[in-house]
Amino acid sequence: MGKTRYGIVLFVLLLLPPIRLGMESIMIVHMLIQLPLLILAGWLTGDVVVRKFYDVWDRWNGNGIPGIILVFFITLFWMFPRTLDEALTYNSMEFLKFISLPFVGLLLRGSWEKLHTLGKTFIYLNYLSMFGLFAWLYIDSPIQICNNYLETQQKVLGWGMLFITVLMILSIIHYVFTDHSKENVT
Amino acid sequence: MNSMVRKEERKANKHVASYLVIGGIVIGLMMIFGILMLLQQGGVFDVGPALFYQFLTIHGTGMVGAAALAAAAIMYYFLRQYVDLTPEIFVTNLWLFLVGVVMVIIGVFSFEYASAWTFLYPLPALSAGAWGTLGAILYLGGMLVLGTGFVLFYIDAGRAIIKKYGSLGKGLGWDILSGKRPVDKAPPKAVIASTMVIIVNTTALIAGTVVIIMNMIHVVNPAFTFDPLLAKNLTYAFGHIFANAIIYMGVIAVYEILPRYAKRKWGVSKAFLVAWNMSTFFTLLIYTHHLLMDPSMPKWALIMAQILSYSNGLPVLVITAYGALMLVYKSGIKWDLASGLAFLSMLGWTLGVVPAIVDATIVVNHVMHNTKWVPGHFHMYMGLGAVVMLFAFMYFLAKEDSGIKENWLDKFGLTCYTISFLGISGSFLVSGAISTPRRWATHIPDWMGPAVFGGVSGVLALLASTIFIFHFTRYMALRNKMGSESYEKKLA
Amino acid sequence: MRKNWRNKVAILLSVFAGLLLLYIGTDGFRAFTAESARTYQLMKEKPVFPEVTLEDSNNRIYPFSDFEGKYVMLTFIYTACADVCPKLGMNLAEVYEQVPSEFIGENIVFLSISFDPKRDDPATLDKYRTYFGSDGETWRMARIPDQTELDRLLEEFGVIVIPDDYGNFTHNSAFYLVDKNGVLQEVMDYTKIDKAADTVISMVEEEAGD
Numbered sequence: 001m002g003k004t005r006y007g008i009v010l011f012v013l014l015l016l017p018p019i020r021l022g023m024e025s026i027m028i029v030h031m032l033i034q035l036p037l038l039i040l041a042g043w044l045t046g047d048v049v050v051r052k053f054y055d056v057w058d059r060w061n062g063n064g065i066p067g068i069i070l071v072f073f074i075t076l077f078w079m080f081p082r083t084l085d086e087a088l089t090y091n092s093m094e095f096l097k098f099i100s101l102p103f104v105g106l107l108l109r110g111s112w113e114k115l116h117t118l119g120k121t122f123i124y125l126n127y128l129s130m131f132g133l134f135a136w137l138y139i140d141s142p143i144q145i146c147n148n149y150l151e152t153q154q155k156v157l158g159w160g161m162l163f164i165t166v167l168m169i170l171s172i173i174h175y176v177f178t179d180h181s182k183e184n185v186t
Numbered sequence: 187m188n189s190m191v192r193k194e195e196r197k198a199n200k201h202v203a204s205y206l207v208i209g210g211i212v213i214g215l216m217m218i219f220g221i222l223m224l225l226q227q228g229g230v231f232d233v234g235p236a237l238f239y240q241f242l243t244i245h246g247t248g249m250v251g252a253a254a255l256a257a258a259a260i261m262y263y264f265l266r267q268y269v270d271l272t273p274e275i276f277v278t279n280l281w282l283f284l285v286g287v288v289m290v291i292i293g294v295f296s297f298e299y300a301s302a303w304t305f306l307y308p309l310p311a312l313s314a315g316a317w318g319t320l321g322a323i324l325y326l327g328g329m330l331v332l333g334t335g336f337v338l339f340y341i342d343a344g345r346a347i348i349k350k351y352g353s354l355g356k357g358l359g360w361d362i363l364s365g366k367r368p369v370d371k372a373p374p375k376a377v378i379a380s381t382m383v384i385i386v387n388t389t390a391l392i393a394g395t396v397v398i399i400m401n402m403i404h405v406v407n408p409a410f411t412f413d414p415l416l417a418k419n420l421t422y423a424f425g426h427i428f429a430n431a432i433i434y435m436g437v438i439a440v441y442e443i444l445p446r447y448a449k450r451k452w453g454v455s456k457a458f459l460v461a462w463n464m465s466t467f468f469t470l471l472i473y474t475h476h477l478l479m480d481p482s483m484p485k486w487a488l489i490m491a492q493i494l495s496y497s498n499g500l501p502v503l504v505i506t507a508y509g510a511l512m513l514v515y516k517s518g519i520k521w522d523l524a525s526g527l528a529f530l531s532m533l534g535w536t537l538g539v540v541p542a543i544v545d546a547t548i549v550v551n552h553v554m555h556n557t558k559w560v561p562g563h564f565h566m567y568m569g570l571g572a573v574v575m576l577f578a579f580m581y582f583l584a585k586e587d588s589g590i591k592e593n594w595l596d597k598f599g600l601t602c603y604t605i606s607f608l609g610i611s612g613s614f615l616v617s618g619a620i621s622t623p624r625r626w627a628t629h630i631p632d633w634m635g636p637a638v639f640g641g642v643s644g645v646l647a648l649l650a651s652t653i654f655i656f657h658f659t660r661y662m663a664l665r666n667k668m669g670s671e672s673y674e675k676k677l678a
Numbered sequence: 679m680r681k682n683w684r685n686k687v688a689i690l691l692s693v694f695a696g697l698l699l700l701y702i703g704t705d706g707f708r709a710f711t712a713e714s715a716r717t718y719q720l721m722k723e724k725p726v727f728p729e730v731t732l733e734d735s736n737n738r739i740y741p742f743s744d745f746e747g748k749y750v751m752l753t754f755i756y757t758a759c760a761d762v763c764p765k766l767g768m769n770l771a772e773v774y775e776q777v778p779s780e781f782i783g784e785n786i787v788f789l790s791i792s793f794d795p796k797r798d799d800p801a802t803l804d805k806y807r808t809y810f811g812s813d814g815e816t817w818r819m820a821r822i823p824d825q826t827e828l829d830r831l832l833e834e835f836g837v838i839v840i841p842d843d844y845g846n847f848t849h850n851s852a853f854y855l856v857d858k859n860g861v862l863q864e865v866m867d868y869t870k871i872d873k874a875a876d877t878v879i880s881m882v883e884e885e886a887g888d
Contacts, residue, residue: 059684066688073696077703085712118275121341125388129395136400140413143762147712147838150848176344176385177360181352406707407714408869 007044042105067111209256246303282335289328297321394424534570559618609643
């Protein structure tokens with residue numbers, strides 16, 4: 001129950017105009033802090049929802065694959081420069097952002113654990129290459145990708161994404177080279 | 187219980203056989219394109235440069251793809267005897283391969299996409315009107331689908347190895363090298379080789395995914411430009427490693443076939459482990475020898491490329507070739523197609539490395555890398571090394587699974603294949619030595635002789651390969667008949 | 679088995695929903711940036727060039743409607759720009775070269791509009807035009823002295839200009855082709871010179887053929 005409360009508090013905090021506008025004024029904070037925090041808020045409240053609708057959930061998302069597919073597409077959608085831009089220009093997109101990302105968190109809560117190692121690894125590697133690609137795109141692009149942000153901000157975001165990519169690479173290297181013989185891997 | 191294991195094994199063999207027959211047929215078809223290219227260069231006929239480059243593209247893509255597919259079947263067949271692989275993933279990979287191949291073929295022949303299989307940025311978008319956006323997207327998209335299948339396959343194999351042995355490090359025998367466990371507790375050779383391939387190919391495929399999607403973005407929206415040097419690095423980190431890994435999957439067949447024929451044990455030694463660990467590491471880095479002519483690359487990277495290229499394949503090659511010799515020496519081994527081809531592949535691998543080492547020397551590279559010397563190297567290495575392993579495994583599987591007899595035609599095939607491939611790679615090397623540029627649709631008369639010789643040798647190689655594949659399809663037909671009979675017997 | 683069936687349907691549905699989201703969000707996989715979305719939108723809306731007063735490098739002052747009856751090939755620039763504008767100018771010069779000379783000045787005029795009226799006075803523009811071989815007549819360079827008129831034009835044609843702290847602007851770039859009634863017909867990628875030239879020539883030829 002405590003987790004749910006934190007989730008709701010986090011969501012409300014993110015909604016507060018000064019925090020919201022402050023975060024959105026810097027591109028890297030917008031994409032790499034605000035968006036993940038929205039997902040986190042959904043993840044924290046997800047427990048309750050998943051438990052409440054357990055039967056339906058289990059019937060339709062038994063192996064976690066439908067949920068993770070939606071997660072993949074929605075997060076990909078929010079990595080496009082255009083959506084980030086339009087969230088600032090159109091209220092409808094901003095609204096969609098505050099709805100869809102907590103939903104991603106919720107889906108993640110109810111899907112990730114159900115995936116087998118194979119599915120988890122595949123999704124992980126997908127995100128790894130996506131972050132790598134977007135890092136490259138944002139750092140290297142000679143044109144201004146977002147109309148609302150300057151080119152320098154876009155480069156900062158690129159370096160941020162590269163940092164995440166490197167962390168992800170190190171973490172998977174760590175995973176595959178440390179001993180798991182005492183664990184039960186499915 | 188036992189019948190269930192049998193049934194499962196029969197099903198696995200069926201999947202493996204499907205991989206091999208598809209791989210074999212695609213390799214045969216790609217040989218036709220290779221022959222056509224050589225004859226075009228030899229001035230026998232003139233199909234025009236546009237079609238030549240489409241042939242070049244499909245030949246490279248198809249050969250690497252099909253050989254990798256068939257080699258993956260070898261890896262699956264032997265690895266599944268030690269760890270729990272998922273059959274569904276193995277089948278999924280085959281389907282994705284077929285979808286990818288169809289996309290590539292449509293892209294190349296219907297939309298005239300012809301960037302060569304290396305699709306070096308910004309070529310996919312810059313064709314001077316030779317092909318449009320759709321062709322490039324279909325080709326690149328096809329590669330992406332192909333790659334997805336292989337990624338799933340390697341993740342599954344990696345997962346299974348980690349489950350059984352604890353980690354990929356242990357799959358490479360790190361705990362034995364560090365002295366924590368005795369050498370007789372080392373994982374089997376198939377596991378060690380598979381672990382190496384999983385590591386290098388997953389890396390390669392991730393690099394490939396990034397650079398392929400980047401190319402697609404550039405094709406759709408040319409205002410997004412990217413650093414071409416980084417793109418080249420990623421492209422070769424993908425292409426070189428992926429092509430290189432074919433032989434490391436194929437060699438599993440040699441490890442498993444020769445001891446059975448020689449009736450001797452081919453144990454894992456510490457030297458063997460060291461060799462495979464070194465090759466794992468080097469294989470990840472040596473793609474940079476494709477960039478020896480790029481002056482904007484940092485100098486240290488190029489020097490590293492030269493040194494590591496010398497030592498890349500060598501540890502595994504030496505340990506394997508020496509091991510194979512010792513195994514066979516005075517063992518009274520029974521020579522048939524499987525063991526003969528397996529042994530030939532070791533010879534081809536060894537020979538094929540020599541021109542590579544010559545080319546990896548920076549001074550030589552500047553002169554040789556854009557000549558046909560390089561295709562000479564990889565036709566020897568692939569044609570007499572990797573692909574021979576695939577054919578060896580085909581004969582092995584056919585014999586194991588059905589008891590089909592080989593005849594004089596198969597023996598003729600072996601001789602014909604060996605001679606013809608020496609002819610093909612020899613003609614390429616001669617062309618390189620007389621400074622014939624590679625990837626040129628037309629040759630001046632001085633360069634035509636070796637090309638025609640290569641083309642004629644190619645026809646013989648195609649004939650030999652057809653004999654091999656024909657033998658394998660005979661086995662598959664026999665096997666299907668046997669399968670239903672034994673199934674009926676069981677029912678009765 | 680039943681459970682499995684539902685799960686499979688859910689997989690299909692989620693793939694479909696995901697692709698639909700991407701499809702709608704990118705105008706059918708056409709526009710991945712706000713800029714390309716804007717271009718796509720502009721081509722659909724085809725706005726009319728608003729009434730503005732231009733002051734060109736020859737110190738002439740006239741309304742845009744003076745160009746009525748001719749196609750106008752436009753770009754938006756500022757002369758202090760060191761990165762994209764020179765490229766834009768060079769590429770426009772190449773398009774200019776490719777258009778057959780009988781059409782130049784008769785059926786089509788080239789025009790570079792500065793969005794930095796404070797610094798880009800006629801003298802500055804006159805010097806700037808020589809860098810690209812513009813004759814000041816069939817390829818003119820002009821500023822819009824009235825800031826409200828300028829802003830309205832930029833808004834209508836979707837040109838975003840963000841000033842930075844160093845006196846430079848970050849802005850989007852394209853070729854704009856306006857027909858003889860002042861209606862925007864094409865927004866073209868300024869890096870694809872040949873494609874832009876083909877579009878311009880075919881439009882002008884069609885018009886001249888009538």
